[in-house]
Amino acid sequence: MVLIRLSPVFAPLHQEILDQLGALPAKMLGSEFFLTHQDISSAQQSGISLFVRWQLTIEHCWPCCPEKMDFFIEKAAQALHAKFASRNPQTLLVGILSPGSPNPYYKKMAVNLRGRALQLFPPLPSAADVESQDPSQPTLYCMIGKEGLYAGMATPRATNGFYAGGSKFIRQDPEHSISRAGAKIAEALHYIRLYHPELPERAHWLELGASPGGMTAELLERDFFVTAVDRAPLDSRVARHPRLRFYPENANTFRPLDGEQFDALLCDLNGSALDALDCVISQISHLRKGALIVFTMKAHKAATLDEMLSLHRETLAKAKRAGLQFLAQTHLTYNRHEFTLFWTAR
Numbered sequence: 001m002v003l004i005r006l007s008p009v010f011a012p013l014h015q016e017i018l019d020q021l022g023a024l025p026a027k028m029l030g031s032e033f034f035l036t037h038q039d040i041s042s043a044q045q046s047g048i049s050l051f052v053r054w055q056l057t058i059e060h061c062w063p064c065c066p067e068k069m070d071f072f073i074e075k076a077a078q079a080l081h082a083k084f085a086s087r088n089p090q091t092l093l094v095g096i097l098s099p100g101s102p103n104p105y106y107k108k109m110a111v112n113l114r115g116r117a118l119q120l121f122p123p124l125p126s127a128a129d130v131e132s133q134d135p136s137q138p139t140l141y142c143m144i145g146k147e148g149l150y151a152g153m154a155t156p157r158a159t160n161g162f163y164a165g166g167s168k169f170i171r172q173d174p175e176h177s178i179s180r181a182g183a184k185i186a187e188a189l190h191y192i193r194l195y196h197p198e199l200p201e202r203a204h205w206l207e208l209g210a211s212p213g214g215m216t217a218e219l220l221e222r223d224f225f226v227t228a229v230d231r232a233p234l235d236s237r238v239a240r241h242p243r244l245r246f247y248p249e250n251a252n253t254f255r256p257l258d259g260e261q262f263d264a265l266l267c268d269l270n271g272s273a274l275d276a277l278d279c280v281i282s283q284i285s286h287l288r289k290g291a292l293i294v295f296t297m298k299a300h301k302a303a304t305l306d307e308m309l310s311l312h313r314e315t316l317a318k319a320k321r322a323g324l325q326f327l328a329q330t331h332l333t334y335n336r337h338e339f340t341l342f343w344t345a346r
Contacts, residue, residue: 003029035058087153106146191330192292211234219266233248265291274311292343
């Protein structure tokens with residue numbers, strides 16, 4: 001069995017996505033998860049995998065209603081220990097099948113189940129810090145909800161996320177926040193650690209399409225330097241930051257200073273995804289070898305699944321022709337009808 005998470009943003013397309021994944025028939029669990037008995041491994045190599053937020057091969061399944069079970073947490077913890085302790089997971093994480101639910105019942109149950117299970121397991125190397133996990137080493141993931149408990153072991157990279165269910169909670173309104181986009185780049189930088197080491201402090205970013213400055217503020221908060229480009233102005237809270245240079249220009253005609261080199265590039269331009277990628281490609285000569293590229297592929301003008309997949313194929317092909325090295329892709333929690341793609345400069 002495989003548990004698949006699809007974003008509710010694409011709810012009208014869920015059945016078509018599952019069909020192309022080869023995952024039908026599938027049973028919906030919670031608000032965003034689907035359980036299938038089908039083997040979807042071959043489809044995972046195709047473009048349709050772009051829509052899979054998170055996935056887990058289920059090795060332990062307990063269909064039940066935990067709210068009505070006596071001693072559910074103790075029984076579940078004992079079962080997890082009996083089945084998985086000898087396989088030495090790097091940590092044990094528990095998530096919920098309805099992540100957007102305002103009801104705190106299963107959130108508390110997830111915390112309590114993890115706490116009790118960790119008492120039974122031998123010390124796990126990454127138990128104290130989710131972010132300390134090795135993306136290539138197996139973790140024991142558990143998901144619970146009113147449908148029961150579903151668990152399996154997989155690497156964070158194979159599931160497409162460090163956390164159970166894939167999502168890290170990131171506040172949209174920290175003190176330095178200017179817009180929702182700040183949470184989006186924060187999540188993107190967390191996610192890409194599955195495939196790429198963290199950038200060093202004071203690394204220099206080139207940001208195309210910066211206004212009003214939500215992503216800019218988040219990058220500056222992390223002690224990076226930023227060269228930001230946009231015809232529209234930046235919010236006054238960030239515009240005069242000492243580690244920021246702002247150019248009120250078109251991203252498609254902007255040229256950095258002669259010899260200037262950047263450690264990373266961020267592009268969240270509105271409009272055509274292929275035109276935005278042209279802006280990225282025009283800056284390749286100013287990127288250091290191995291520079292990280294974070295690119296938002298806007299897909300809101302693609303009305304059908306086939307149109308989205310066609311746009312995705314064209315985007316990947318154009319990037320490859322330009323010499324960019326593909327790293328990863330995902331649909332972030334804070335994305336709408338758009339996807340976040342990652343490359344490195346060769």
